[in-house]
Amino acid sequence: xxxxxxxxxxxxxRLLFLTGxxxxxxxxxxxxxxxxxxxxxxxxxxxxxxxxVEKCIGCGNCVRACKEExxxxxxxxxxxxxxxxxxxDAEDMERPEVDSPNGGxxxxxxxxxxxxxxxxxxxxxxxxxxxHSPCVQVCPVGATFESPxxxxxxxxxxxxxxxxxxxACPYGCRFIDPRTETVDKCSLCYHRITKGLTTACxxxxxxxxxxLADLKNPKDPVHxxxxxxxxxxxxxxxxxxxxxxxxxxxxxxx
Amino acid sequence: MESILHGVxxxxxxxxMELQWSILIVxxxxxxxxxxxxxxxxxxxxxxxxxxxxxxxxxxxxxxxAFLLVAPLPLQLHLGHPERSLEMYLTPHTSSAMAxxxxxxxxxxxVVLVLEIWLDYRQxxxxxxxxxxxxxxxxxxxxxxxxxxxxxxxxxxxxxxxYVITLVGIPSAFLLHGYVGFIFGSVxxxxxxxxxxxxxxxxxxxxxxxxxxxxxxxxxxxxxRGREIDMRCVDTIARYLFYAFIIDFSLEMLDLIHxxxxxxxxxxxxxxxxxxxxxFPHILVQIVLGTLLPLGLLALTQxxxxxxxxxxxxxxxxxxxxxxxxxxxxxxxxxxxQLFSKSFLGYTTxxxxxxxREGLLPALVLMILPFVILWVLVKLLPPWVDExxxxxxxx
Numbered sequence: 001x002x003x004x005x006x007x008x009x010x011x012x013x014r015l016l017f018l019t020g021x022x023x024x025x026x027x028x029x030x031x032x033x034x035x036x037x038x039x040x041x042x043x044x045x046x047x048x049x050x051x052x053v054e055k056c057i058g059c060g061n062c063v064r065a066c067k068e069e070x071x072x073x074x075x076x077x078x079x080x081x082x083x084x085x086x087x088x089d090a091e092d093m094e095r096p097e098v099d100s101p102n103g104g105x106x107x108x109x110x111x112x113x114x115x116x117x118x119x120x121x122x123x124x125x126x127x128x129x130x131x132h133s134p135c136v137q138v139c140p141v142g143a144t145f146e147s148p149x150x151x152x153x154x155x156x157x158x159x160x161x162x163x164x165x166x167x168a169c170p171y172g173c174r175f176i177d178p179r180t181e182t183v184d185k186c187s188l189c190y191h192r193i194t195k196g197l198t199t200a201c202x203x204x205x206x207x208x209x210x211x212l213a214d215l216k217n218p219k220d221p222v223h224x225x226x227x228x229x230x231x232x233x234x235x236x237x238x239x240x241x242x243x244x245x246x247x248x249x250x251x252x253x254x
Numbered sequence: 255m256e257s258i259l260h261g262v263x264x265x266x267x268x269x270x271m272e273l274q275w276s277i278l279i280v281x282x283x284x285x286x287x288x289x290x291x292x293x294x295x296x297x298x299x300x301x302x303x304x305x306x307x308x309x310x311x312x313x314x315x316x317x318x319x320a321f322l323l324v325a326p327l328p329l330q331l332h333l334g335h336p337e338r339s340l341e342m343y344l345t346p347h348t349s350s351a352m353a354x355x356x357x358x359x360x361x362x363x364x365v366v367l368v369l370e371i372w373l374d375y376r377q378x379x380x381x382x383x384x385x386x387x388x389x390x391x392x393x394x395x396x397x398x399x400x401x402x403x404x405x406x407x408x409x410x411x412x413x414x415x416x417y418v419i420t421l422v423g424i425p426s427a428f429l430l431h432g433y434v435g436f437i438f439g440s441v442x443x444x445x446x447x448x449x450x451x452x453x454x455x456x457x458x459x460x461x462x463x464x465x466x467x468x469x470x471x472x473x474x475x476x477x478x479r480g481r482e483i484d485m486r487c488v489d490t491i492a493r494y495l496f497y498a499f500i501i502d503f504s505l506e507m508l509d510l511i512h513x514x515x516x517x518x519x520x521x522x523x524x525x526x527x528x529x530x531x532x533x534f535p536h537i538l539v540q541i542v543l544g545t546l547l548p549l550g551l552l553a554l555t556q557x558x559x560x561x562x563x564x565x566x567x568x569x570x571x572x573x574x575x576x577x578x579x580x581x582x583x584x585x586x587x588x589x590x591x592q593l594f595s596k597s598f599l600g601y602t603t604x605x606x607x608x609x610x611r612e613g614l615l616p617a618l619v620l621m622i623l624p625f626v627i628l629w630v631l632v633k634l635l636p637p638w639v640d641e642x643x644x645x646x647x648x649x
Binding site: 102 | 332336347351444592
């Protein structure tokens, strides 16, 4: 009884003091999930992703979840995320054999045997959410932009469909949505992460090979991970400020 | 899935299998190149006082205008949302090379070309506004912009203003086409495009193609009109074509040698592409048929004492081959730059369609359109200096 009254007083006090949205936000902060607060502040976050190549089993769950969640066209040339399979001769890193049937949507049919002097592994790909995005630089009208929390987004109501950004992306992460004739790309499930959820691909990954990271959140385990692992970004020579970090990335991957 | 994978060899990133820029984007640098080249030929007479090319001065300006009017159409047709293209003027993204297109274009069209043509033709326009009959009279009256002063004083002012505009026009023509080269040359993701030589190679190939076009047009039109071709004029133009072509070819070879010698990470991929998929358009059409052959023909006219008839034939052949070669160059840049994967592990094929929005048919129409416009312009504003007093516009 006493407890209830104390709760009631505390809540009423907070309501009086903070009122409305602020109180909901305070609740979220107390739960340790500040992202879930309705008054999400873009300046408080800096999003990226950790991909652990060693953990990826090539199941294609991420590709399917992404297409489902983001209504990505099912065509085999429209992918916000896809998975590549590498088959690398131990002595010839320059010429890996790579495939990605339907972007890995249907998983990978068995093709290589272990013990033939080669290494085989999967590499999930998605927009690298570059901090110095070449795609953003070239957009003639600013329809694609970097949000203050570090996500490269597209305003589909503004995009001309000129495709310059598709040419400018070194990683092949952009495509034209044939239904809207505008460009599309991974938004890092912006509609989810701003509500405190993780991305659809990360949620669907059975091995935690991909993990959403908030580089501005001191409590995010990403800091510990980056400190204790040798990570790499794709095509570092492009100097795009990529925020998708790969652990265990082989030199043959491009 | 099968049709998508058809023509794909090795590994392409899944989003790369379809080409983004079609034949329409090949036309864009081709057409703007003709504009810049024709203008630079016109300015030879005006600024550098090369008197012998005078018979082509006005024709070159009208040619430049006819092509410039068509230049934005392939871009417009290619856009997924052409209705939004005005946003490039209203809310341009200042870091985008493409966003500057509208401004460079408008500057060139309105400030340089239209103004220069108007000033040069003003005396004729006033005369025609007074003498023409029927609805054309109103067109000419509109074109006078209310200025009927053709006193000597006024004409001298026109001439000075025209001179200044040509002076401004030369760097503007360089800007127009150098800038088109920059659109490609600044894409660091694409090693086939990314080179600081791109704007300058584009510029010189533009000059080459523009000069060749005006030379051919002058010869064809003069013959059609049953007049004598001014050989001193054509010889001079052909000589300039030869010089410009040598610079253009040297720059392209410099680029090629640099790539081969440096042999960076992209080299094997590009080398293989040039030797296979791009062999026909690049080695055969662009370099052998479209560069070495016309250069050889032009060199012959410089070295040997040919008869007038032989020179005319040689110039015509060299001019036509040049235009084919420069078109192949644009093709190889735009299409070639999309045939290989940015993973450097595979290749795709350009499947050109015919009667679609970005197919061959609209491309052909867009290539014929400038000639139709030019025909109208020539009818409206006869460029024949020598006999302009006798010439009456067709009603």
